[in-house]
Amino acid sequence: xxxxxxxxxxxxxxxxxxxxxxxxxxxxxxxxxxxxxxxxxxxxxxxxxxxxxxxxxxxxxxxxxxxxxxxxxxxxxxxxxxxxxxxxxxxxxxxxxxxxxxxxxxxxxxxxxxxxxxxxxxxxxxxxxxxxxxxxxxxxxxxxxxxxxxxxxxxxxxxxxxxxxxxxxxxxxxxxxxxxxxxxxxxxxxxxxxxxxxxxxxxxxxxxxxxxxxxxxxxxxxxxxxxxxxxxxxxxxxxxxxxxxxxxxxxxxxxxxxxxxxxxxxxxxxxxxxxxxxxxxxxxxxxxxxxxxxxxxxxxxxxxxxxxxxxxxxxxxxxxxxxxxxxx
Amino acid sequence: xxxxxxxxxxxxxxxxxxxxxxxxxxxxxxxxxxxxxxxxxxxxxxxxxxxxxxxxxxxxxxxxxxxxxxxxxxxxxxxxxxxxxxxxxxxxxxxxxxxxxxxxxxxxxxxxxxxxxxxxxxxxxxxxxxxxxxxxxxxxxxxxxxxxxxxxxxxxxxxxxxxxxxxxxxxxxxxxxxxxxxxxxxxxxxxxxxxxxxxxxxxxxxxxxxxxxxxxxxxxxxxxxxxxxxxxxxxxxxxxxxxxxxxxxxxxxxxxxxxxxxxxxxxxxxxxxxxxxxxxxxxxxxxxxxxxxxxxxxxxxxxxxxxxxxxxxxxxxxxxxxxxxxxxxx
Numbered sequence: 001x002x003x004x005x006x007x008x009x010x011x012x013x014x015x016x017x018x019x020x021x022x023x024x025x026x027x028x029x030x031x032x033x034x035x036x037x038x039x040x041x042x043x044x045x046x047x048x049x050x051x052x053x054x055x056x057x058x059x060x061x062x063x064x065x066x067x068x069x070x071x072x073x074x075x076x077x078x079x080x081x082x083x084x085x086x087x088x089x090x091x092x093x094x095x096x097x098x099x100x101x102x103x104x105x106x107x108x109x110x111x112x113x114x115x116x117x118x119x120x121x122x123x124x125x126x127x128x129x130x131x132x133x134x135x136x137x138x139x140x141x142x143x144x145x146x147x148x149x150x151x152x153x154x155x156x157x158x159x160x161x162x163x164x165x166x167x168x169x170x171x172x173x174x175x176x177x178x179x180x181x182x183x184x185x186x187x188x189x190x191x192x193x194x195x196x197x198x199x200x201x202x203x204x205x206x207x208x209x210x211x212x213x214x215x216x217x218x219x220x221x222x223x224x225x226x227x228x229x230x231x232x233x234x235x236x237x238x239x240x241x242x243x244x245x246x247x248x249x250x251x252x253x254x255x256x257x258x259x260x261x262x263x264x265x266x267x268x269x270x271x272x273x274x275x276x277x278x279x280x281x282x283x284x285x286x287x288x289x290x291x292x293x294x295x296x297x298x299x300x301x302x303x304x305x306x307x308x309x310x311x312x313x314x315x316x317x318x319x320x321x322x323x324x325x326x327x328x
Numbered sequence: 329x330x331x332x333x334x335x336x337x338x339x340x341x342x343x344x345x346x347x348x349x350x351x352x353x354x355x356x357x358x359x360x361x362x363x364x365x366x367x368x369x370x371x372x373x374x375x376x377x378x379x380x381x382x383x384x385x386x387x388x389x390x391x392x393x394x395x396x397x398x399x400x401x402x403x404x405x406x407x408x409x410x411x412x413x414x415x416x417x418x419x420x421x422x423x424x425x426x427x428x429x430x431x432x433x434x435x436x437x438x439x440x441x442x443x444x445x446x447x448x449x450x451x452x453x454x455x456x457x458x459x460x461x462x463x464x465x466x467x468x469x470x471x472x473x474x475x476x477x478x479x480x481x482x483x484x485x486x487x488x489x490x491x492x493x494x495x496x497x498x499x500x501x502x503x504x505x506x507x508x509x510x511x512x513x514x515x516x517x518x519x520x521x522x523x524x525x526x527x528x529x530x531x532x533x534x535x536x537x538x539x540x541x542x543x544x545x546x547x548x549x550x551x552x553x554x555x556x557x558x559x560x561x562x563x564x565x566x567x568x569x570x571x572x573x574x575x576x577x578x579x580x581x582x583x584x585x586x587x588x589x590x591x592x593x594x595x596x597x598x599x600x601x602x603x604x605x606x607x608x609x610x611x612x613x614x615x616x617x618x619x620x621x622x623x624x625x626x627x628x629x630x631x632x633x634x635x636x637x638x639x640x641x642x643x644x645x646x647x648x649x650x651x652x653x654x655x656x657x658x
Contacts, residue, residue, distance in 0.1 A: 060404065062400075091437070092436075092437075092439070093435060093436045093437040093439065094436075094437020094438065094439075095437065096434055096435055096436070096437045097435045097436060097437065101435040101436065103436040103439050103440055104439075105439060105440055110400075110403045110404070110440060111403065111432060111435075111436060111440060113427070113428065113435075115423060115427050115428070118396075118423055118424075118427055118428060119428075120393075120396070121392060121393045121394075121395070121396020121397055121399070121400060121424055122396055122397075122399055122400035122403060122424070122428060123400060124393060124396060124397040124400055125396060125397035125398060125399055125400020125401040125402070125403070125404070125408075126400045126401065126403060126404040127400075128358075128385075128397050128400070128401050129400070129401040129404035129405070129406045130404070131382070132356060132382050132383060132401075132406070151392065152392040152393050152396065152423070155388075155390035155392055155393030155394075156390075156393040156396075156397075158388060158390065158393075159387065159388060159390060159393055159394065159397065162388070163385075321438070322433055322434045322436075322437060322438045323433070323434050323472050323473055324433065324473065324475070324497045325433050325438070325441045325496040325497050326495060326496050326497060327571075328475065328495070328522060328523040328524035328568070328571050
């Protein structure tokens, strides 16, 4: 088995794990067993999978409200993620964070947070720490098109560029900032251009093509690792579900945001289907192997959900635990 | 620990930073003006020369990103100090401090923590007006997950700053530039003052006076002046605003039955209100008079010198507050 096909199998499996995990949450959200706000990543799997395939455990990532995919792609524990989404004591944040606060320091996942653009400066900081320590680590800051409206992004890009910090600003442009389409929130649509005034290498990438994502981000990661960062990357993609929860925000429904045709157009560009086609066309995998992969992943997801459901909620007496690390 | 050596507050702070950075390569300093005495007095003298521009980083005017970068570096295991040479500008950085750093340990169920020191310099007076004068510790003290310290002299600033940098949680350090020239005995070696411990600067039986930071300097002067007039003030210098030393306050007020709280921030909904409420909750019925607060009026800081004179807390205002409390009749 060649290295390339191994890589493609890994990317395929990572994307399947993300998709299946996300879609498995739809029912429990609708029936109310999952209550915390959940922002599904379905449709955007290629980005997290493609980028993180270039990273080591010691590299850092920070995410936003829509970060289940980032967490899984970087190696976060699936059971602990599910348990956290169910707000259980066994979750990766002990049930104190929920879906929007996943963490796994041993895999370099130092935190995700839903304040739009709120973790960009934190990512700047880990990149600064790597630069001071000369440890060769790279930081990925994942954010969406909505975050380009926040001033801190531009402050961070400027400082990162002045100091040549090993950070990739990874903008996942899914065309919607909560309820607003991109043309209503930006004077100019092409996000990638915002890197220009900061003298920064930039890429615009098809975010639904995992091979392209992998190739471009491999170059970007290498660039950062060799001291020639930072890099700005815009990934063009689309989320199948609405901003929050399983609702698809189709016009005519109560959320009434986007045309049905638009969603259908993007479903044809599905990142998993695209990779499956590539694997089949190049005789790298056959359909029965794909079915096997899906079965394995599906079983794993079911087991994780079972673990989450069966886990205990935090004790109510422990509501003020963890406010401080040290009680003075 | 006593030392014959007397040095100024600003030199003691400078010495603390130098010793911390020599002692631990994870300690770093970042902020606007660390190269410039114009911004930070002599508190950062010699740092770039000794530790280089990798660990002592002067920055563009980007408070939000720079403060967040300090928080991020702390998540990666560094012990960053981020300085805001005018506390007013830290308002740009509320997100990394209040949303991120203060919540990180809790939100992650104890799996990560942000050991960063936010160094806020109060640089007021001289007709600088409302945006160059603010004292914001009441706001930060309100936030779960933040510790707040506000020392009043050279010995304390060195010890509490070292404790703050070594503390695993985020700490706000309130640094009043009006204290920079004041001298006390300061040991040359490293030492820590525990966060949360107050100091009784003068013991007494008639009334308890409570303060912190620059107003502690005024309170101490007032307490000794009143001693000559036969008024026996017990003065507590808090040093740590959060957590603060409840036991020292309560045992003093249960002895004197009277309390005056002097706080250099605005009166309404402020730090003094919290201390007052805490005393009432614990010692209701033992108080001989209402608790008095000597604070700033609920007004932005003015420019004109005539208004400034009337705005800031003075020794006379503190003595007036003490007399009012002592002369209270039902």
